[in-house]
């Protein structure tokens with residue numbers, strides 16, 4: 354294919370070429386366009402959104418979908434797999450949590466977020482127990498890199514989800530099946546109990562209607578009358594269900610434990626790392642059992658954290674520094690809360706923190722002493738600069 358052939362396939366290419374010729378000949382007064390780029394960028398990537406809960410849908414005994422509409426009448430487009438960071442003020446603490454958008458990108462009137470209760474969870478319990486239609490929230494715009502790229506991810510996809518990890522994948526499944534996209538998806542969806550499965554009826558129905566979508570629920574603590582596959586999402590089970598893994602691209606989403614269990618299993622099956630995309634929901638359940646955690650720092654230890662020029666606080670070793678700062682009333686910008694986006698960077702002036710694997714600290718952060726506070730745990734007294 355020549356360059357000319359490629360240009361012929363780009364819609365509007367000739368028109369743009371004509372405009373360039375005219376501008377070169379007669380000149381163009383770009384002042385009339387002032388602010389235009391900023392206006393369009395702001396529409397596509399707004400810093401914050403004002404949302405209102407229009408409906409609360411009960412999905413399972415521990416999960417609800419909050420249907421969010423825009424207060425301004427406009428929601429920016431997103432790609433299936435992305436999340437919004439929902440700002441919440443509860444029990445006197447201003448904090449935030451990321452939630453994947455579970456509705457399809459083609460549904461422009463609302464974003465659905467589907468929240469599963471985390472036992473003792475600070476925000477999920479509040480969202481499930483107290484939020485009702487009409488309540489208002491602010492959130493970030495859609496963000497995140499857990500999404501399908503047709504140039505990189507081929508046409509044979511395997512989705513492995515655990516519990517609430519179904520949400521970004523649900524958006525991709527809805528998009529693929531609603532729009533008849535040319536790719537196939539096999540979903541292996543692990544839950545503890547049959548009653549924990551989110552979107553079960555819809556997933557079954559989509560699998561019945563669409564040849565390119567296969568749905569395999571897997572239950573780890575089945576009831577006597579369970580008719581689904583049982584066990585954990587082990588390499589043996591994955592191989593039995595899929596046959597060959599050759600040429601397939603994997604999307605893995607759920608709590609850290611799912612990732613810790615499934616990655617070695619996929620490795621055993623010979624799936625190359627570059628064929629696995631993953632998103633982990635939430636901080637590790639017990640950071641002190643992380644293999645690299647300093648053994649001399651016991652659970653429950655508190656350290657003094659000085660916030661330069663602002664005050665000080667006492668921080669629990671096993672809690673991300675971001676949470677301790679929020680508890681003490683400090684506002685730190687945050688988006689992913691999982692070490693990926695670097696928005697919560699703070700400068701560590703003295704002391705030590707533990708940063709687990711998965712915290713994507715950049716070389717420049719390391720060089721200049723910045724840490725991602727959502728994925729950094731104090732292991733000595735510290736001083737930070739916000």
Ligand SMILES: Cc1cc2nc3c(=O)[nH]c(=O)nc-3n(C[C@H](O)[C@H](O)[C@H](O)COP(=O)(O)OP(=O)(O)OC[C@H]3O[C@@H](n4cnc5c(N)ncnc54)[C@H](O)[C@@H]3O)c2cc1C
Nearest residue numbers: 450451452453467468469474475476477517520634635691
């Ligand atoms: C990209 C991404 C997408 C996600 N999408 C989804 C989704 O679609 N659905 C879903 O259900 N989950 C999703 N999650 C997980 C979600 O963001 C929360 O981690 C989850 O809802 C649990 O939050 P929680 O506040 O209930 O629990 P935690 O934050 O883990 O709270 C646990 C404990 O910490 C204490 N605590 C925490 N923060 C404070 C505070 N500021 N002040 C006082 N005490 C505090 C609480 O007392 C509690 O005991 C996603 C996570 C990521 C990273």
Ligand code: FES
Nearest residue numbers: 688690694695727
């Ligand atoms: S909020 Fe994204 S790295 Fe901390």
